[in-house]
Amino acid sequence: FERKKILVLGAGYAGLQTISKLQKLLSHQDADITLINKNEYHYEATWLHETAAGTIDWEEGVYPINKVVDAQKVAFVPAEVTAIHKDEQRVETTQGTFEYDILVVALGFESETFGIDGMEEHAHSIVNPQTSLEAREEIERNFANYKKSNDPKDISILVGGAGFTGIEYLGELVESVPELCEKHGIDYNKVNITCVEAAPKMLPMFPENLVDYAVKYLEDRGVKFMVDTPIVAANEDGFVVEVDDEKQQIEANSVIWTAGVRGSSLMEESFDDVKRGRIIVRPDLRIEGYDNIYAIGDVAAVMNGETERPWPTTAQIAMQLGEHTAKNIELSLKGEKLEPFSYDDKGTVCSLGSKDGIGLVMGREIKGKKAAFMKRLIDSRAIFKIGGPLLAYSKGKLF
Numbered sequence: 001f002e003r004k005k006i007l008v009l010g011a012g013y014a015g016l017q018t019i020s021k022l023q024k025l026l027s028h029q030d031a032d033i034t035l036i037n038k039n040e041y042h043y044e045a046t047w048l049h050e051t052a053a054g055t056i057d058w059e060e061g062v063y064p065i066n067k068v069v070d071a072q073k074v075a076f077v078p079a080e081v082t083a084i085h086k087d088e089q090r091v092e093t094t095q096g097t098f099e100y101d102i103l104v105v106a107l108g109f110e111s112e113t114f115g116i117d118g119m120e121e122h123a124h125s126i127v128n129p130q131t132s133l134e135a136r137e138e139i140e141r142n143f144a145n146y147k148k149s150n151d152p153k154d155i156s157i158l159v160g161g162a163g164f165t166g167i168e169y170l171g172e173l174v175e176s177v178p179e180l181c182e183k184h185g186i187d188y189n190k191v192n193i194t195c196v197e198a199a200p201k202m203l204p205m206f207p208e209n210l211v212d213y214a215v216k217y218l219e220d221r222g223v224k225f226m227v228d229t230p231i232v233a234a235n236e237d238g239f240v241v242e243v244d245d246e247k248q249q250i251e252a253n254s255v256i257w258t259a260g261v262r263g264s265s266l267m268e269e270s271f272d273d274v275k276r277g278r279i280i281v282r283p284d285l286r287i288e289g290y291d292n293i294y295a296i297g298d299v300a301a302v303m304n305g306e307t308e309r310p311w312p313t314t315a316q317i318a319m320q321l322g323e324h325t326a327k328n329i330e331l332s333l334k335g336e337k338l339e340p341f342s343y344d345d346k347g348t349v350c351s352l353g354s355k356d357g358i359g360l361v362m363g364r365e366i367k368g369k370k371a372a373f374m375k376r377l378i379d380s381r382a383i384f385k386i387g388g389p390l391l392a393y394s395k396g397k398l399f
């Protein structure tokens, strides 16, 4: 081997899995590996809805990156990436410039508001621990204020979008909000939790009976759904929606946008042909025209050969992409041919709080407690895969 400089940007599921696998595959003599990440910790992006509802504290869903990184093999630099110069093989960060022979771009996702008027200013998003905590604090502040104000808007929560994030978030809210009511002496029956969804149907990837189960679960606990109702603006009073071509104001003081994500905006600044922060990758996960640059996780559009559409961005695929990238890097160092990625879709579970859920796992439909158990297993397995058994024991959800 010729000792190459490998640079991995981002320590989310994709980037950290790449590092975890690379340090198993390569010895210190093989390569000089550097990981750059904005924070000193990795966060479980799939747990953010729990932080945002207050069912967990944000610290529970994070762990220090140095718990995973083998300092003998990998240099971890906490810094923010500010520019990628692909032709000069150089990356600028808040901690200086880094050169590379092989680059892995795994910079993750951001909120996407599709340019909807007022959304960025007036709604909270659930995209990182900070924004999730802000969403939670907003709700707590408004509920605490209700005693003084008696304003129904203070105990009204609006959730924009009934995708996975929206539904899982609502599942947490119906657990945490009753507790919040108890704390402040508020009658939960007076609380409004409304979810607004543009499409006529929610969670189209699930069979109808499972979707009905989830909707009933949430409606039984007081959630109101408005489907077929696009949100067209946000303001200080809540959302503006369109019903029968007419605009309507829906009022709430706690407003959370869960209706869109995109890859890092650094992607558009650094590469060509990027759509919503995602770049199409070749089957071996390198980008077109650059044999030394891999893009993985939420910044990559990985095509599903059967549907000719990109796979949805999930933690599950991000980790598989990371593992595959590490293997391909090893092959490239040996001068061997790279392997195409193939996704092993193990299914999905949509949680409904800590005790319920729906899912399609290994081709089987599950719901209720079984789904909640599967979700805990999936959440813990992610930590195990990246950080090993001890980390899974301390941070996982099995005990």
Ligand code: NAD
Pocket: 046, 116, 160, 161, 162, 163, 164, 165, 166, 168, 196, 197, 198, 199, 202, 203, 229, 230, 231, 232, 258, 259, 260, 261, 312, 313, 314, 348, 349, 350, 351
């Ligand atoms: P999403 O894009 O999947 O869902 C957004 C929802 O918002 C959609 O139902 C869409 O119709 C709706 N919407 C969009 N614009 C709207 C508007 N103007 N007004 C009203 N509704 C609007 O986003 P997500 O749920 O954050 O998921 C992002 C990705 O993460 C997806 O690939 C998803 O599969 C994945 N994810 C998976 C899980 C899981 O496996 N349990 C959990 C969370 C997220």
